Amino acid sequence: MLKRPIVQVAGIVDEEEAHALCAAGIGWLGFPLRLDVHPQDLSEEETRRIIATLPEGAVPVLITYETDWRALKDLADFLGVRAVQVHGDLEMKGLRALRAACPDLFLIKSLVVGRTALRDLLATVDLTAPLLDAFITDTYDPETGASGATGKVHDWEASGRIVQYAPKPVILAGGLTPENVAEAVRIVRPAGVDAHTGLEDASGRKDMGKVKRFRREALRAFSQWESGPRANANERR
Numbered sequence: 466m467l468k469r470p471i472v473q474v475a476g477i478v479d480e481e482e483a484h485a486l487c488a489a490g491i492g493w494l495g496f497p498l499r500l501d502v503h504p505q506d507l508s509e510e511e512t513r514r515i516i517a518t519l520p521e522g523a524v525p526v527l528i529t530y531e532t533d534w535r536a537l538k539d540l541a542d543f544l545g546v547r548a549v550q551v552h553g554d555l556e557m558k559g560l561r562a563l564r565a566a567c568p569d570l571f572l573i574k575s576l577v578v579g580r581t582a583l584r585d586l587l588a589t590v591d592l593t594a595p596l597l598d599a600f601i602t603d604t605y606d607p608e609t610g611a612s613g614a615t616g617k618v619h620d621w622e623a624s625g626r627i628v629q630y631a632p633k634p635v636i637l638a639g640g641l642t643p644e645n646v647a648e649a650v651r652i653v654r655p656a657g658v659d660a661h662t663g664l665e666d667a668s669g670r671k672d673m674g675k676v677k678r679f680r681r682e683a684l685r686a687f688s689q690w691e692s693g694p695r696a697n698a699n700e701r702r
């Protein structure tokens with residue numbers, strides 16, 4: 466299990482931003498590559514170059530829809546990452562092969578809330594949890610077909626059910642901002658939080674003021690949750 470809550474920021478646009486995030490205390494940095502509906506901000510070569518410059522202790526995470534387990538392993542090796550967020554529908558055979566080939570890779574599987582019934586997501590948890598290190602719940606946007614970097618929240622009560630059910634840590638993502646992250650943590654009780662578009666300025670770069678407030682609010686909520694009752698999402702909205 467994780468020693469500390471994860472605070473991840475995704476969608477790094479360049480080296481300067483990556484280092485500014487590390488300096489702001491962000492431990493996990495998400496690099497999206499080989500996506501479905503979104504364009505890439507960085508090439509694979511540029512991503513590898515930036516990752517090689519990160520300070521010790523920073524955790525670069527490959528975020529990808531790659532579905533071929535060998536290609537996924539090769540990409541992780543090429544980039545020099547030890548953590549992968551799997552958004553594509555890797556078949557069980559592929560997932561087993563990836564786990565066997567990379568026992569030390571921190572494997573996070575995305576669960577998209579709102580695209581399928583909750584019972585199907587719980588069935589996926591049952592099937593895949595033994596092969597994974599963590600899950601991440603994210604939002605489905607029917608307008609764009611995107612299931613990541615949507616800037617939209619989903620049903621936090623559903624994510625809370627997944628947290629209670631899953632035998633592995635669950636990270637919460639989807640429309641998180643400095644303003645809503647504390648409430649999200651209080652309701653869902655995840656093992657970590659992850660945000661992308663809610664931390665950007667108008668030019669699409671991370672606003673470091675928002676990043677710092679996001680981290681502060683998230684950590685404050687994580688530190689408080691053990692003393693209080695779990696909030697009911699329906700009471701809060």
Ligand SMILES: O=C(O)c1ccccc1N[C@@H]1O[C@H](COP(=O)(O)O)[C@@H](O)[C@H]1O
Binds near residue numbers: 476497640661
């Ligand atoms: O970050 C991305 O660009 C991305 C693209 C495709 C799939 C997943 C992606 N990232 C994940 O999406 C969440 C939430 O984004 P947002 O805060 O709603 O904008 C992000 O934290 C990444 O884990």
